[in-house]
Each structure stands twice: as structure tokens, then as C-alpha cells.
Amino acid sequence: MVFPVNTDIIALVKGTVESMVPYALAHRVTLRFGTNLSRKQAYYKPEEIINALARLMSEIIAITSPNHTIEVGIHNVDQTEEFLHILIRNTGVNLTRMGNIGASLKYSVQIKVLDKDALIQIKIPIQPSDYRTLTRIEAPENHSLIKPWYSEIRKRLTSHFRNPQNIEASARQRSQLKGIFLKKINAIIYHNIDQEGFSAEELAKRVALSRTQLHRKLKELTQMAPAQYIRFVRLQKAKELLENSGLNVSEVAYRVGFISNSHFSRAFHRQFGINPSVLKSE
Numbered sequence: 001m002v003f004p005v006n007t008d009i010i011a012l013v014k015g016t017v018e019s020m021v022p023y024a025l026a027h028r029v030t031l032r033f034g035t036n037l038s039r040k041q042a043y044y045k046p047e048e049i050i051n052a053l054a055r056l057m058s059e060i061i062a063i064t065s066p067n068h069t070i071e072v073g074i075h076n077v078d079q080t081e082e083f084l085h086i087l088i089r090n091t092g093v094n095l096t097r098m099g100n101i102g103a104s105l106k107y108s109v110q111i112k113v114l115d116k117d118a119l120i121q122i123k124i125p126i127q128p129s130d131y132r133t134l135t136r137i138e139a140p141e142n143h144s145l146i147k148p149w150y151s152e153i154r155k156r157l158t159s160h161f162r163n164p165q166n167i168e169a170s171a172r173q174r175s176q177l178k179g180i181f182l183k184k185i186n187a188i189i190y191h192n193i194d195q196e197g198f199s200a201e202e203l204a205k206r207v208a209l210s211r212t213q214l215h216r217k218l219k220e221l222t223q224m225a226p227a228q229y230i231r232f233v234r235l236q237k238a239k240e241l242l243e244n245s246g247l248n249v250s251e252v253a254y255r256v257g258f259i260s261n262s263h264f265s266r267a268f269h270r271q272f273g274i275n276p277s278v279l280k281s282e
Contacts (some may be wrong), residue, residue: 009042009049009084009126010035010074016053017072020061022274028066029092031057035074042084042126046166049124052107053086056122060090068092088120163236171221181207182221189233196257200226235271238264242279249276 017033024031057072064070071089108123164186172179188206192198203226204214214226222229234256241252250261253276258264268276 006043007041008039009044010037010040012046012049013053013072013074013084013086016050017057020054020057022278023058024061024070027061027064029061029064030069031061031072032069033072037074040074040084044124044126052124053122056109056120057088060088060120064090065092082125083123084126086122086124088122090118090120164233167222174221178221181217185218185229186233189230190237192257193234193237194255194257196259198230198257200230203230231267232271234258235268238268238276239272239279242276252276 014033014035017031021031057070060070069091071091073087073089074084107125110121110123112119112121168179168182168186171182184207185203188203189198192202200214201211204211207214209217211226218224218226218229222232224232238252238256238258241247241255242249245252247255249265253259253261253264256264258267265276268274
């Protein structure tokens, strides 16, 4: 089930695009995001937008010639407040393959060719009168439309956005008690984040639950077992440190409870699809 949220949609689109920069760089393509809107409060389902935008961006990057640029922007909102308009300008698109772009999406995708550039517009519905009428975006029946690398990109983006704060907010929307419980869990993990031996058993003791009870409660709220969730929080904190601190990879690994750099790098790659050195060189 996909839960809707009422929050800033600009940050979500910006984060989705910027999280794909390493993938674009691997194709020798420059990917940029810019907008004249600082914030747009909207009612929407994050997973649907991440799914659709990631799929489209993956296709566009794949058909872009090396050493060219893709620019993504949000320049206006429909006057009726029912649609968000995302504009993608591609300076090196393979025009012979443009026809299939967006064929697998349920959002409206319009394409204009300007000289050798392509201008792609996506209309995303927001603040519908009845959000329950929105359908979840699923893979199309024609599975040949899905590129083999898309599932990996989708997994990486899901990991990128499912951070402890977002999961905690989702739990809080379901009930105040669930939100308080997960906030307590997160606080305990963060307090012990540099302790390599901090385990699911120790976490269960701290919240006065049996392992079975903790497993059931966390699985319901996070879709992860306690040991998985502890590792998830460690690696999300590591990503934050790599992006925002002056610490190198070895220092970050130690700060989040990994004694072995190789173990840390493997775990980080499994969660985010990139090596930690991409975010911070030694």
C-alpha cells in the first residue's frame, strides 16, 4: 500500500534527479536540476513520483550521447493547482529513439524537438479532489518496455528516499503511538551507532520487548527486520556524513560502527548502488 503525504514536492523531485547523478556520470552525461520555485506544498504519493521520474530519467540518460547535458526544472504549476510541470531539456538526445520515451508511464509526457535538442514535459497530478482514485504506477503489461537496468535504479532510489526520518513520519501519519515508538527506536540506534556490537537483541532489551515482538512491530512499520533496520540507519547516517562532513570514508565507517572498511563499502554499495568513495574520496 502506498501512503500519501502532504509535504514539499520540489524537494522530492530535486532529490530524485540528484540521486541519479552517479548513474548519469557513468554514461558520461551531465545531469543538472534547477527551478525558480523554492517550495511547493502538495498532496501526493512519493513512491509513485519516484517510480515514474526514475523510469523516465533512466531512459533519457540511456539515449543521451556522451559529453552532453540533461537539465531538469520545475518552472510553473498549473493554475488549477492540479498538475506539477517538470521540464527536461536534453542537449544530446538520440532523436531516432525519442518515440519510446515515456511509453511505459501513466503520466502525461509531451516531447518537442528544438533544433538538435529535445524538450520533454511531464504533468504530475497533485492535490486531487480524492486521492484514493489515483492508481499506483505499476510495470506495464508489455515488459519489453522496461530496460534491464531500470529495476536496479528503482531499488537505489527507493533506498535513497526511505530514510529514517521519512519512515518515522509515515508511522506518525498512521498513528501517534506508532510514530512515538519508531522515534524511540531511531533515538536508541543513533545513540549507539558507533558501537559495532549493538544488535537486535540489545535493541529489544532497550525497548523492553522480546525479539519476536520487536520483529513484528518493526516489520510492520519499516518492512525490515530489526538487524536490517539497524544496518539501514547506520548506512543512512554514513551517507549523510559523507555528503556533509569533512570526514573520509574510513572515518565515516568507524563513526557508524563498521570496523572493516571493505565490509562497510560492500554494505554501502548494496544499499545505495554506489561506492562510498563516489561521495567522498579518501
